Amino acid sequence: MAETAEDISRQPEVRKELQRTTGKKRGQKIKARGRDKFWFVTHTLILAGCVIAFFLLAWKLIPLPQSTLNIAWRVLRGTALVVMVLAIAKAVSVYGLGRVEDASVRFTLQRIVHLVVALLIALIVISIVFVNWYGALAALGVGSIVVGLAVQTPMKSFIAWIYILVRQPYRVGDRIKIGDATGDVIDVGYLDTTLWEFGGQYITGDHPSGRLIKFPNEKVLDELVYNYSWPLFPYIWNEIKFQIAYQSDLKFVAETMQQIVEKELGEEMIRRVEVFRDLLARTPVDELEVRAHPRVIFRADEVTWINAIVRYLVSPREAGSVKTRLIPKLLAALNAQPDKVMFPAGANR
Numbered sequence: 208m209a210e211t212a213e214d215i216s217r218q219p220e221v222r223k224e225l226q227r228t229t230g231k232k233r234g235q236k237i238k239a240r241g242r243d244k245f246w247f248v249t250h251t252l253i254l255a256g257c258v259i260a261f262f263l264l265a266w267k268l269i270p271l272p273q274s275t276l277n278i279a280w281r282v283l284r285g286t287a288l289v290v291m292v293l294a295i296a297k298a299v300s301v302y303g304l305g306r307v308e309d310a311s312v313r314f315t316l317q318r319i320v321h322l323v324v325a326l327l328i329a330l331i332v333i334s335i336v337f338v339n340w341y342g343a344l345a346a347l348g349v350g351s352i353v354v355g356l357a358v359q360t361p362m363k364s365f366i367a368w369i370y371i372l373v374r375q376p377y378r379v380g381d382r383i384k385i386g387d388a389t390g391d392v393i394d395v396g397y398l399d400t401t402l403w404e405f406g407g408q409y410i411t412g413d414h415p416s417g418r419l420i421k422f423p424n425e426k427v428l429d430e431l432v433y434n435y436s437w438p439l440f441p442y443i444w445n446e447i448k449f450q451i452a453y454q455s456d457l458k459f460v461a462e463t464m465q466q467i468v469e470k471e472l473g474e475e476m477i478r479r480v481e482v483f484r485d486l487l488a489r490t491p492v493d494e495l496e497v498r499a500h501p502r503v504i505f506r507a508d509e510v511t512w513i514n515a516i517v518r519y520l521v522s523p524r525e526a527g528s529v530k531t532r533l534i535p536k537l538l539a540a541l542n543a544q545p546d547k548v549m550f551p552a553g554a555n556r
Contacts, residue, residue, distance in 0.1 A: 243301050250294040257287040285335040289328055296324045315372055360425065364398040367424035371395055376427055381436040382523045385427065388420045391524075399423050413527030435523040440483050442520045447533060449541070450512040452549035457513075459547045461503040463540050464517040468501040471533055472519060480520050512551060 307313040377383045381392050390402030399421050407416040480499040501519040541548040
């Protein structure tokens with residue numbers, strides 16, 4: 208059974224794009240699971256215990272030497288801060304990341320949260336171990352500046368990686384063009400993106416070249432990204448052009464070209480384009496004309512011929528193979544009627 212617009216709109220990536228383009232956010236109430244509630248309660252109890260212990264020490268209800276008392280205060284302060292950091296991280300994971308529908312993005316963002324938590328806990332431990340932790344923190348800050356200047360490009364790529372996760376200019380599986388690189392995204396790492404190139408220096412058309420292209424993620428912040436795999440409309444317009452004489456039967460040419468392309472694409476392809484066209488009607492793109500059926504147009508050439516152009520929609524990965532199949536069939540049908548279709552001949556070609 209063919210998918211309807213409603214069926215496709217329920218897919219996570221399509222629903223997300225609809226929300227982004229229309230500005231309508233789907234209300235989603237997140238509830239903590241039993242395990243999450245257990246950790247929230249545990250954090251609260253530990254934090255309450257630290258507060259009680261702190262007041263007991265402050266009121267000197269527990270007699271301790273001053274040196275031991277100072278160490279106990281630092282330990283309590285550090286424990287309370289660690290518990291607060293863990294509680295906030297748990298809340299972000301449950302109520303923030305829980306709204307992210309894409310499992311891979313949610314997993315990656317969870318790793319970022321864990322990294323931030325680990326860094327904060329490391330700073331808290333430093334404040335406990337070193338009495339003069341302000342000086343240690345200042346020294347760490349100076350060292351961080353030196354390291355940051357040394358790894359400026361990798362840090363920019365890491366920030367760009369977070370941008371790619373959040374804004375998703377492309378995802379794994381998308382066909383994109385960025386700068387001079389064109390290909391299918393096969394990996395998005397912390398620092399770079401890998402493409403499986405098609406076309407390129409040694410080959411024409413949409414066939415894979417066999418080469419891998421790696422570029423730093425920071426490039427996405429400085430270059431235009433052309434994405435041929437928009438979830439709301441994963442098709443591109445393609446066209447085939449022939450030069451014919453002014454004396455040709457233009458009506459016959461248009462009907463013949465349109466019939467052949469429609470037969471090659473198939474009714475299933477045309478119905479699927481119509482389904483995605485219904486999805487576009489929910490976005491600002493509904494002001495544009497999207498034709499599910501092929502269309503033939505004519506343009507006057509700069510010399511003495513007419514350009515007969517058939518324009519059709521096709522999946523980006525099938526654009527080259529579909530064009531290869533169509534050209535011989537179109538030429539055979541048009542050449543079969545030389546009295547109605549006249550091509551350039553001899554020196555006029």
